[in-house]
Amino acid sequence: MNQRRIRVLIAKPGLDGHDQGAKVVVRALMDAGFEVIYTGLRQTPEAVARVAMEEDVDVIGLSSMAGSHLPFCQRLKVLLDEHGLGDKVWLVGGNVPPQDHAALQAIGVDAIFAQGSKLREIVDYINEKVQ
Amino acid sequence: MTIYTDDGRVINESGIEIKSAYGPDDVAASGGVEMVGAPGEYPFTRGIHREMYRKRPWTMRQYAGFGNPQDTNQRFKYLIANGQTGLNVAFDLPTQIGLDSDDPLAVGEVGRVGMAVDSLRDFEIAFDGIDLEKITVSLTINGAAAILIAMYLAMAEKRGYDVKTLRGTAQNDILKEFIGRGTWIFPVEPSVKLVCDTIEYCAEHAPKYSPVSVCGYHIRESGATPTQEMAYAFCIAKAYADETLKRGLAIDEFAGRLSYNFNIFGNLFEQVAKFRAGRGLWAKIVKEHYGAQQPSSMWLRMIAGGGGGGLTFEQPEVNIVRGAYYALISSLSGTQTMALCSYDEAYTIPTEYSARLSLRTMQLLIKEMGLCDTVDPLAGSYYMETLTNQMRDEMETIMAEVDKAGGIVKLVASGEIQAKVSAQAYRMHQDIESGRFPKVGVNCYQMEEEERSVEFHPYNEADAQLQVDSLNRVRQERDEAQAQQALAQVRGDAEAGRNVMPAIVAAVKAYATVGEITQAMVAVYGRYREPIRF
Numbered sequence: 001m002n003q004r005r006i007r008v009l010i011a012k013p014g015l016d017g018h019d020q021g022a023k024v025v026v027r028a029l030m031d032a033g034f035e036v037i038y039t040g041l042r043q044t045p046e047a048v049a050r051v052a053m054e055e056d057v058d059v060i061g062l063s064s065m066a067g068s069h070l071p072f073c074q075r076l077k078v079l080l081d082e083h084g085l086g087d088k089v090w091l092v093g094g095n096v097p098p099q100d101h102a103a104l105q106a107i108g109v110d111a112i113f114a115q116g117s118k119l120r121e122i123v124d125y126i127n128e129k130v131q
Numbered sequence: 132m133t134i135y136t137d138d139g140r141v142i143n144e145s146g147i148e149i150k151s152a153y154g155p156d157d158v159a160a161s162g163g164v165e166m167v168g169a170p171g172e173y174p175f176t177r178g179i180h181r182e183m184y185r186k187r188p189w190t191m192r193q194y195a196g197f198g199n200p201q202d203t204n205q206r207f208k209y210l211i212a213n214g215q216t217g218l219n220v221a222f223d224l225p226t227q228i229g230l231d232s233d234d235p236l237a238v239g240e241v242g243r244v245g246m247a248v249d250s251l252r253d254f255e256i257a258f259d260g261i262d263l264e265k266i267t268v269s270l271t272i273n274g275a276a277a278i279l280i281a282m283y284l285a286m287a288e289k290r291g292y293d294v295k296t297l298r299g300t301a302q303n304d305i306l307k308e309f310i311g312r313g314t315w316i317f318p319v320e321p322s323v324k325l326v327c328d329t330i331e332y333c334a335e336h337a338p339k340y341s342p343v344s345v346c347g348y349h350i351r352e353s354g355a356t357p358t359q360e361m362a363y364a365f366c367i368a369k370a371y372a373d374e375t376l377k378r379g380l381a382i383d384e385f386a387g388r389l390s391y392n393f394n395i396f397g398n399l400f401e402q403v404a405k406f407r408a409g410r411g412l413w414a415k416i417v418k419e420h421y422g423a424q425q426p427s428s429m430w431l432r433m434i435a436g437g438g439g440g441g442l443t444f445e446q447p448e449v450n451i452v453r454g455a456y457y458a459l460i461s462s463l464s465g466t467q468t469m470a471l472c473s474y475d476e477a478y479t480i481p482t483e484y485s486a487r488l489s490l491r492t493m494q495l496l497i498k499e500m501g502l503c504d505t506v507d508p509l510a511g512s513y514y515m516e517t518l519t520n521q522m523r524d525e526m527e528t529i530m531a532e533v534d535k536a537g538g539i540v541k542l543v544a545s546g547e548i549q550a551k552v553s554a555q556a557y558r559m560h561q562d563i564e565s566g567r568f569p570k571v572g573v574n575c576y577q578m579e580e581e582e583r584s585v586e587f588h589p590y591n592e593a594d595a596q597l598q599v600d601s602l603n604r605v606r607q608e609r610d611e612a613q614a615q616q617a618l619a620q621v622r623g624d625a626e627a628g629r630n631v632m633p634a635i636v637a638a639v640k641a642y643a644t645v646g647e648i649t650q651a652m653v654a655v656y657g658r659y660r661e662p663i664r665f
Contacts, residue, residue: 014224014239014240015225015227015228015230015236015237015240016224016244016313017308017311017312017313017314017315018311018312018313018352019311019313019553020311020352020353020354020553020556023553023556023665024553024556024557024560026665027554027557027665028557028560030665038663038665040661040663041313041661042228042236042313044236066224066240066243067243067244067479067590068239068240068243071238071239072239095477095478097478097479097587114444115444115477116443116444116445116573118564119560119561119564120564
């Protein structure tokens with residue numbers, strides 16, 4: 001029987017355009033056999049929630065480099081709940097300072113892969129979490 | 132950085148295999164010393180000036196800006212008081228992509244990674260009390276560059292400076308924004324047209340001002356190798372030159388005002404060879420391909436510093452040492468200007484302390500280490516001359532491939548260059564994870580539990596509100612009819628395919644805002660849609 005491949009959304013929230021890290025992660029997830037939807041730059045919370053719903057993803061990953069992850073995630077949380085997407089695995093990566101980790105987790109982010117994380121760790125986490 | 136293979140080979144990032152020793156035969160086999168020449172003489176491999184730093188050390192131009200124009204003005208004055216000799220303005224993301232501070236998309240981003248600018252008023256505040264003849268200003272702006280160059284010139288003129296003699300630089304390299312960094316606004320072709328509008332306008336009205344600094348820097352930060360960095364930058368500069376020549380300007384009327392921004396992280400010898408090779412190659416292109424007569428048209432004038440891509444999140448204090456070596460590489464490269472990343476920049480906007488430390492690093496090289504004593508001190512080394520020849524050949528090969536595939540504008544519009552560079556970034560990431568590519572603190576000499584002594588720059592929501600209040604005041608106080616008429620002129624000129632710079636200058640003088648002027652052009656040019664390719 002064909003098992004459905006894990007579907008992962010990678011989005012760049014906000015206005016920052018540094019997408020090297022997001023693109024590296026996209027390639028690593030593709031190599032790991034996931035189906036990856038990459039939104040490109042400048043996503044609003046509304047766009048992230050809409051794509052997550054339309055594409056029926058298992059994982060929502062945000063790549064943040066310029067520091068606006070907290071206000072963005074606060075706005076996204078409301079939308080995810082409204083769309084019934086509260087159960088999706090929610091990841092944030094990039095330049096996420098340690099002092100923001102607790103606040104992100106309180107909002108509902110499942111895991112934070114700050115700069116310096118290994119690609120393998122992200123792949124393993126998703127495999128383990130989405131079973 | 133260098134790759135060490137299992138079978139004992141040593142390969143630099145550009146793919147050139149490094150021998151364990153070099154001699155005269157290697158120099159001869161790689162093309163000899165024909166391109167070496169003397170400093171200040173064609174082909175300028177050894178530097179564009181005869182005396183170089185003996186006459187004047189490089190300009191120290193740290194990147195700075197955050198919050199509102201008042202905050203930034205204070206940081207500028209702090210840096211100048213500590214011996215900085217040039218300013219390099221960081222703008223926030225809404226400004227960079229042409230949004231006003233009260234745009235719904237700007238929520239949470241106003242003043243976050245740079246200074247917020249909405250109108251000419253903000254420039255008046257930011258540069259208040261700063262002598263624009265004593266210190267030159269570089270504007271790190273691309274998508275919205277036409278507007279901010281216009282603001283800078285208008286601000287200077289209002290303060291009584293003669294724009295004809297005013298020096299300064301804008302980054303204004305939109306093609307690299309499509310490849311990396313991502314602060315594009317309009318589609319590729321009108322974006323290139325706008326860059327050429329600024330070149331044409333400055334050639335006539337502000338001939339000492341450098342309207343474009345072509346940025347290999349960001350292409351390398353996005354994953355390109357050192358040779359790709361230079362080769363793509365030259366392809367981009369050629370695209371701007373070709374478009375400008377079509378308007379009837381002669382190459383010698385504008386080539387001397389084109390400048391470059393390059394990266395310096397990586398293997399010291401490869402980096403120095405990269406700059407020497409690049410200078411010779413660019414001089415040759417401008418002389419032989421474009422038929423320039425003026426030596427200054429052939430000069431590869433550059434800022435080389437930064438190196439953010441080399442800094443690590445792990446063991447941040449080690450970045451102080453990395454930064455010192457980056458400054459050393461940068462000075463050995465013969466750059467005109469240096470902007471050195473601060474050690475905490477992998478995390479945050481630098482503190483005054485870390486910004487000062489970077490300044491002191493450069494000042495040490497100038498005052499204590501003898502880096503300004505003689506020009507191009509590594510010249511004549513068998514290794515350096517061989518590598519310079521090899522790197523130049525490789526750059527020419529990459530440029531020929533781009534030409535053959537239809538040119539850089541086409542390849543950027545289709546997303547092909549972006550895909551190539553991000554594939555390269557992925558390979559490098561894999562090489563780092565596998566340890567093939569050693570990185571101290573990342574894949575060797577790691578520490579289990581480390582103290583990270585980085586002080587985070589606070590973000591102040593109240594400052595963002597102050598900025599919006601100030602924007603509203605400007606809108607209330609300005610002559611509304613004059614502002615609207617100027618905006619209509621921008622749109623009309625864009626529709627007619629005319630150079631929009633005169634209309635933009637008039638609009639900023641009427642206190643039209645960044646968002647309004649951008650919108651007038653979006654109505655004609657449309658917005659860029661990013662091709663997603665893997």
